[in-house]
Amino acid sequence: MTFRALFFCLACAGLGKANVVSQAEHRNVKVGDSVTLSCALTEPKDVLQVTWQKDSEKSHNNIATYSTIKGLKIHEPYQDRMNFTSLVLNETSITFWDTRMDDSGCYTCLFNAFPFGSFSGRTCLSVSGLNASVHYNISEGHLIATCNAVGLPEPTVTWNNLFNSTPTQETVRYTNGVVSITSKLEINNTRSISVQDLTCRVNNVNEKIELPVKIKGEEGSSLLLLMITVPLLILITVIILIMVCRRKRICRRG
The missing domain is CATH 2.60.40.10 (Immunoglobulins)
Structure with a gap:
């Protein structure tokens, strides 16, 4: 051999x-x-x-x-x-x-x-595990909100309010078992949405995540209203104090 x-x-x-x-x-x-x-x-x-x-x-x-x-x-x-x-x-x-x-x-x-x-x-x-994020684009009263979820086991993505719209969803399944889901919701009239009215809900068997869509325009409007209201209240208070002081002076002279 x-x-x-x-x-x-x-x-x-x-x-x-x-x-x-x-x-x-x-x-x-x-x-x-x-x-x-x-x-x-x-x-x-x-x-x-x-x-x-x-x-x-x-x-x-x-x-x-x-x-x-x-x-x-x-x-x-x-x-x-x-x-x-x-x-x-x-x-x-x-x-x-x-x-x-x-x-x-x-x-x-x-x-x-x-x-x-x-x-x-x-x-x-x-x-x-479960990771999720939400963001949006808004233009001329038209809003597109996008919610992304990555999880194992497979997550589900829902919206608390659809505003008469139908969301679209894309799902990617990786060979290691991780699943990625992207849900998009288009809303034509953003005036109907307040700061907490739109929320993306993501969950699987282990975790739950809620992601509110905070619209900066709505927050800006609230801030502007506050900026107008506070000085106006101060002005009214000053006017009332002046009127009270004048009446007291008139009473003393009389």
């Missing part, structure tokens, strides 16, 4: 025996929590390097690597919020601090072992 054939047989034998065990096939946490993902070889091997990858739609992106020769490396954008928490080459763990929704997805751990090649395991992470 040639050396090449012997090497191939050894590699096949190694691949047949060793497996990678993930700590959990799927982890669920909330935004801001810490979470640890772990993998281990069922049989010890001469591991040269451990690599963690995040699966994307078309590729696997390296996020962290560790070897006894080159040390550890954390790739952007995970620096300062993720690190290895186990530096044993046959067992590996990475911990995320202050998790974000975009951390959701599946991760692959790779053990590069000599002379057998790489052994891989896989674990998935879901980071539940």
Whole structure:
């Protein structure tokens, strides 16, 4: 048997025996929590390097690597919020601090072992949360209010008052489970809207958010009314005081 054939047989034998065990096939946490993902070889091997990858739609992106020769490396954008928490080459763990929704997805751990090649395991992470914002554009009495929501699980977006209009909605579902929703509401007569009359309501199974649409024009009108009313009241008060003083003087003279 040639050396090449012997090497191939050894590699096949190694691949047949060793497996990678993930700590959990799927982890669920909330935004801001810490979470640890772990993998281990069922049989010890001469591991040269451990690599963690995040699966994307078309590729696997390296996020962290560790070897006894080159040390550890954390790739952007995970620096300062993720690190290895186990530096044993046959067992590996990475911990995320202050998790974000975009951390959701599946991760692959790779053990590069000599002379057998790489052994891989896989674990998935879901980071539940809810973010929302609202803004508007107004021109010649015509208002377009836009409410954006990003969440996991999938959020719903509603308006407390439609003002005889029908909102339009766009939904984008990402491969990591996060869902983005944009709702637009067009109102032809903005005079019917006061400061608190229009509110975007966003919720999923974990959270609820209410975002009032505060129209600056309405706030400006209220401020203008206040600026007119206060001086007018002061003027009336001064006139009354002057009249009272004059009457007192007339009474004294009489």
